[in-house]
Amino acid sequence: MSPAPKNSSAFGVCGGDLRHHLGGGIRQLHGYIHPEPLPDPYVRDLHKLGFNHVCFAVDNIEAEVAKLTERGFKTRSEIMDFHSRSLVFIEGPEGVTIELAQWV
Structure with missing residues (x-):
């Protein structure tokens, strides 16, 4: 294919x-x-204009972080409470930031 x-x-x-x-x-x-990708020197900057990360809702944030770190992913932050959810930022592929969020 x-x-x-x-x-x-x-x-x-x-x-x-x-x-x-x-x-x-x-x-x-x-x-x-x-074609070859254009590198973005600001890919990790969460203050840049435009899309700066992708977020996935999870049911158990601690379990998901444990699974990802066991597979070699690194967190960019600790799990934190923010408004009505817990969230964490993960270093994703090609430097793109991944957010995991668990609504409470």
């Missing part, structure tokens, strides 16, 4: 090949394998 170049123009990259990283329901993350 080849990547989906015919669909890539819909994502603003003409002639690009993309790879689906996560799918199911309404969640999809795409990562282009062609």
Whole structure:
């Protein structure tokens, strides 16, 4: 099965090949394998304009953090209480910040 170049123009990259990283329901993350990605020197800066991280709701934040750290992921913060949820920031692929949130 080849990547989906015919669909890539819909994502603003003409002639690009993309790879689906996560799918199911309404969640999809795409990562282009062609053309070469443009590095973002501010990818870790949560104060930058535009999209700066992705958040996933979880049922048990402590268990999810334990699973991820066992697999080599590093946290960017401690688990903290923020408004009506507990949250933590994780160092994700290519420097993209992942937030896990457990609503209480």
